[in-house]
Amino acid sequence: MKMRHGGDITTYSKLYQNELIDFSSNINPLGYPKGLKEFWKKHMNEGIKYPDIKYRKLKSHIAHYLHCNEDEVLVGNGAMEILDAVYNLCQNVEICYPSFGEYLDRAKIRKLNVTSIPLKDDLTVDMKLLDETLQENTIFILGNPNNPTGYRLEKDKLLKIYQMVREREGLLVLDEVFFEFCDYDYDSIELFRAYEFERVVIIRAATKYFALPGVRLGYACTNKRLIEELNKIILPWNVNIFADLAGQYIFNQEVYMEDSKKWIRSEREYVTTELEKLPGIKVYPGDCNFLLIQLQNHLEEEVLTFFLERGILIRTCSSFQGLGNNHIRIAIKGRDDNNKLLEVFREFLQEN
Amino acid sequence: MKMRHGGDITTYSKLYQNELIDFSSNINPLGYPKGLKEFWKKHMNEGIKYPDIKYRKLKSHIAHYLHCNEDEVLVGNGAMEILDAVYNLCQNVEICYPSFGEYLDRAKIRKLNVTSIPLKDDLTVDMKLLDETLQENTIFILGNPNNPTGYRLEKDKLLKIYQMVREREGLLVLDEVFFEFCDYDYDSIELFRAYEFERVVIIRAATKYFALPGVRLGYACTNKRLIEELNKIILPWNVNIFADLAGQYIFNQEVYMEDSKKWIRSEREYVTTELEKLPGIKVYPGDCNFLLIQLQNHLEEEVLTFFLERGILIRTCSSFQGLGNNHIRIAIKGRDDNNKLLEVFREFLQEN
Numbered sequence: 001m002k003m004r005h006g007g008d009i010t011t012y013s014k015l016y017q018n019e020l021i022d023f024s025s026n027i028n029p030l031g032y033p034k035g036l037k038e039f040w041k042k043h044m045n046e047g048i049k050y051p052d053i054k055y056r057k058l059k060s061h062i063a064h065y066l067h068c069n070e071d072e073v074l075v076g077n078g079a080m081e082i083l084d085a086v087y088n089l090c091q092n093v094e095i096c097y098p099s100f101g102e103y104l105d106r107a108k109i110r111k112l113n114v115t116s117i118p119l120k121d122d123l124t125v126d127m128k129l130l131d132e133t134l135q136e137n138t139i140f141i142l143g144n145p146n147n148p149t150g151y152r153l154e155k156d157k158l159l160k161i162y163q164m165v166r167e168r169e170g171l172l173v174l175d176e177v178f179f180e181f182c183d184y185d186y187d188s189i190e191l192f193r194a195y196e197f198e199r200v201v202i203i204r205a206a207t208k209y210f211a212l213p214g215v216r217l218g219y220a221c222t223n224k225r226l227i228e229e230l231n232k233i234i235l236p237w238n239v240n241i242f243a244d245l246a247g248q249y250i251f252n253q254e255v256y257m258e259d260s261k262k263w264i265r266s267e268r269e270y271v272t273t274e275l276e277k278l279p280g281i282k283v284y285p286g287d288c289n290f291l292l293i294q295l296q297n298h299l300e301e302e303v304l305t306f307f308l309e310r311g312i313l314i315r316t317c318s319s320f321q322g323l324g325n326n327h328i329r330i331a332i333k334g335r336d337d338n339n340k341l342l343e344v345f346r347e348f349l350q351e352n
Numbered sequence: 353m354k355m356r357h358g359g360d361i362t363t364y365s366k367l368y369q370n371e372l373i374d375f376s377s378n379i380n381p382l383g384y385p386k387g388l389k390e391f392w393k394k395h396m397n398e399g400i401k402y403p404d405i406k407y408r409k410l411k412s413h414i415a416h417y418l419h420c421n422e423d424e425v426l427v428g429n430g431a432m433e434i435l436d437a438v439y440n441l442c443q444n445v446e447i448c449y450p451s452f453g454e455y456l457d458r459a460k461i462r463k464l465n466v467t468s469i470p471l472k473d474d475l476t477v478d479m480k481l482l483d484e485t486l487q488e489n490t491i492f493i494l495g496n497p498n499n500p501t502g503y504r505l506e507k508d509k510l511l512k513i514y515q516m517v518r519e520r521e522g523l524l525v526l527d528e529v530f531f532e533f534c535d536y537d538y539d540s541i542e543l544f545r546a547y548e549f550e551r552v553v554i555i556r557a558a559t560k561y562f563a564l565p566g567v568r569l570g571y572a573c574t575n576k577r578l579i580e581e582l583n584k585i586i587l588p589w590n591v592n593i594f595a596d597l598a599g600q601y602i603f604n605q606e607v608y609m610e611d612s613k614k615w616i617r618s619e620r621e622y623v624t625t626e627l628e629k630l631p632g633i634k635v636y637p638g639d640c641n642f643l644l645i646q647l648q649n650h651l652e653e654e655v656l657t658f659f660l661e662r663g664i665l666i667r668t669c670s671s672f673q674g675l676g677n678n679h680i681r682i683a684i685k686g687r688d689d690n691n692k693l694l695e696v697f698r699e700f701l702q703e704n
Contacts (some may be wrong), residue, residue, distance in 0.1 A: 004590055010404040025402060039394050044389050050377060051566045052362045075431050077568075080587050088461065102588075109440065109585055173541055213677025216401045216429075235432050236357055236454075239593040241566025 002239060004101060005306075006315045006329070008215065010156070016308050020201065023307075024315040026147075026178075026290040026331040028211040029267075030260050033253040036246060043245050058239070058247045061292045062219050063252035066189050066204075068134075071224045071308070072197060074231065076248075077238045079177050079205040079218035080106065083141070083288050085233040086201055087112060087172055088224075090160070092138040096125055098320035100147045112139075114269060118322050123284060125157065131164060132250040140165050140174040145182055148320055148329045149287015155186045162192075165199060172200045177218075180209040181288035189221050197223040208258065208289070210250045215245040233279050264289050267332045280349050295326045303328050306352075310344045356453060357412065358681070359565065360669045366446050368660050374660075375693060376667040378499075378530075378642040378683040380563040381605045381619075382612050388598060394648060395597050403514040403593045410591070410599045415572050417558075417603035418532075418541050423576045426583065429590045429653070430556040431529045431570035432458065435493070436586040438525055438553055439464060441578075444490040448477055450672035452499045452527065464491075470674055475501040475548075475636060483516060492517050493525040497534055500672055502638015502682045507538045514544075519550060529570075532561040532609070533616050549575040560641070561612065562602045569595040612698035613693075616641050619684045626694050632701050644669070647678045650704060655680050658704075662696045 007025030052058075055075050063070040076082035080102050087093065087110040094115040096101045111176065118131055119128045125142070133139060140161070144304040145152040145309070174188055192200045206217040222230075239247075250256075272291060275283045282294040290296050295303060300316035307314050317327035330341060361378030376442040388671050404410075407427050415422040428434035439445065439462040446467040447455045459466050469485055472478045477494070486492060492513070492561040497504040507514070526540055543554050569591065574582075602608075626644060627635045636645040649656060652668035659666050669679035682693060 005405060007402045008405050009402065009404065010408065022402075027402075040396065041393060044392065049378075049566065050359045050374075053357060053360050056360065056362065077592075078587065078589060106587075146476065159508065213589065214596070216400065216589065216592045235436065235458075237430060237568065238566045238567065240594060242431075242592060242594045244566070313462065 002319045005317045012313050018315045020099040022313050023330045024313045029333040033256045039249045051244045058244050063249050066222040068221050074220045075239050076218035078216045079203045080218045087231050090139045092139045136168045138170040143175045143179050143196045145287045147290045152287040153174040174202045177205040215243045289332045306348050354671045355668045362666050372665045374665050376665045381685040384563040385608045390599045403596045410596050411614045420573050426572045427591050428570035430568045431555045434555050434572045437582050440585045442491045446492045449674045486519045490522040495527045497530050497639045500644045502640040528555045528638040529557040567595045633697045658700050
């Protein structure tokens with residue numbers, strides 16, 4: 001069975017009848033900010049009301065966090081609802097692969113004309129090919145960092161891509177749901193504010209970094225005119241009251257954010273270094289909280305089964321266009337879990 | 353300003369700088385089932401996990417409640433997300449007006465060919481006109497009961513409409529989000545089970561009857577093949593974990609459901625009778641928890657302002673195609689609030 005998404009712990013737990021450590025979905029191992037539970041409870045005790053249809057408070061918190069204006073903020077039931085709305089603005093989309101499967105799936109559902117181009121062998125964007133293939137009036141979507149590669153665009157390269165898109169009167173969509181996991185090099189929002197977010201949409205979410213996958217809070221930053229158009233497309237009351245409340249709490253948690261950044265960096269470095277010592281696999285040293293691994297003599301299914309039998313769920317990658325059946329993706333978790341994963345990996349490579 | 357939806361209490365409270373009683377949105381005045389808060393808290397203490405991507409538990413609770421099979425259930429981020437997905441199945445839609453504005457708005461967004469036909473003068477479906485206008489391969493959407501009229505289709509009429517749709521190889525979509533407020537005459541799900549839900553989708557929601565507008569839980573019942581198609585269109589993890597949990601709790605609350613039904617019936621009868629005594633207005637005696645009122649010598653804006661100045665928000669109706677600017681809609685609430693509304697109405701009609 002092809003794994004379309006990570007995180008389907010229910011299916012695999014049933015099959016293997018044990019508690020699994022989930023390395024298939026890539027959320028912050030620290031869990032969501034501790035005080036959020038109390039914040040929710042406090043509001044529950046005051047009574048759950050109709051959410052503000054305009055999400056005024058929520059947008060003001062997001063704008064403050066992103067350093068943009070409130071009328072440059074869009075909120076969504078997860079990041080993909082926002083992408084889905086953006087897909088209504090254009091008839092054409094260009095996608096690099098491998099990348100998050102929903103880019104293509106949603107494009108098909110919205111009946112867009114799709115141009116797919118491969119990343120280069122080193123899994124970075126092929127600028128020459130992009131320049132040759134990118135049409136007028138086309139959405140160009142990029143994960144930044146990209147999933148499953150984990151690679152973040154260099155600032156100069158991003159600006160060059162933006163230039164190409166603008167020359168063709170298209171729209172650059174940056175899926176930055178993993179942004180906060182990366183080392184701070186540049187901030188796209190800061191970068192594109194100088195251009196008043198003209199022809200660029202930056203999508204982020206509470207899902208991964210704030211460990212709130214079940215709460216569904218995505219948000220995007222773009223120019224005011226586009227926000228108005230997108231607000232017409234997005235369903236009213238699309239954001240749940242708990243997500244609305246979460247957004248009024250989490251962005252103030254500076255200690256949590258610093259701790260998360262530190263933890264992720266140190267664990268990513270540790271796991272990358274340890275994995276690179278192992279023969280028979282190639283590790284792509286990504287910038288965020290997951291790592292793509294190429295298996296040199298094995299198929300993804302062998303690894304999946306071996307790890308499941310030892311209580312670990314990894315993400316197979318054959319559902320990602322261009323990766324074949326010899327790649328897996330693992331999340332970075334806490335040290336104990338990471339050590340368990342490394343142990344099983346060593347065992348696997350010794351035995352097979 | 354045209355009121356596109358009820359429930360925008362934030363805007364009006366700001367304008368009038370007082371606490372408003374919200375008669376513009378029509379949710380169960382009993383509030384949501386009491387134990388839900390504790391149920392949520394219990395689960396929050398166990399840790400908020402990734403929701404099951406297949407919503408297995410949730411669907412099993414809904415199927416039990418609706419008396420259908422689990423594979424005949426679809427879940428959505430509110431009812432309108434489900435309608436929006438259904439709109440992907442066909443190029444044509446026929447809509448009666450006045451009806452909920454989103455039917456038309458979403459059709460435009462999905463670029464469907466729309467045929468709009470008026471209801472008859474008595475605000476019931478014009479069967480002759482429908483028979484003349486309904487095309488092949490067309491979605492026909494009906495509120496049952498309809499918003500803002502509050503009228504529920506008679507069973508025989510519904511079956512005739514279904515027959516027309518089937519003969520034309522179309523799809524009948526019943527928006528039944530107000531179903532539980534009506535007196536029990538027939539259940540569409542029971543009715544269409546005999547047809548294996550062929551060419552019919554019945555949409556319901558926790559929003560209104562279970563008073564959970566902020567929680568976003570819509571669900572639909574249709575045949576298994578269509579469910580599979582719709583599941584491809586709907587975004588993964590579209591239902592928030594709190595909505596998922598709510599659905600595992602509310603449908604077992606039989607005392608709450610009985611109390612709600614009784615309360616609504618008795619208050620609806622009371623308010624209808626009292627309003628019918630007033631000169632200068634025509635009350636449409638709807639079947640659920642709101643009433644449409646035609647003003648004979650006044651404009652909606654006058655009533656809106658008069659009521660707002662007295663702490664009550666009502667729903668103006670000019671945004672409903674076909675109603676002009678002399679209709680308002682009010683929700684049925686608890687007795688004290690209802691009396692307040694009646695009082696203000698008497699005052700308005702005496703003074704004006």
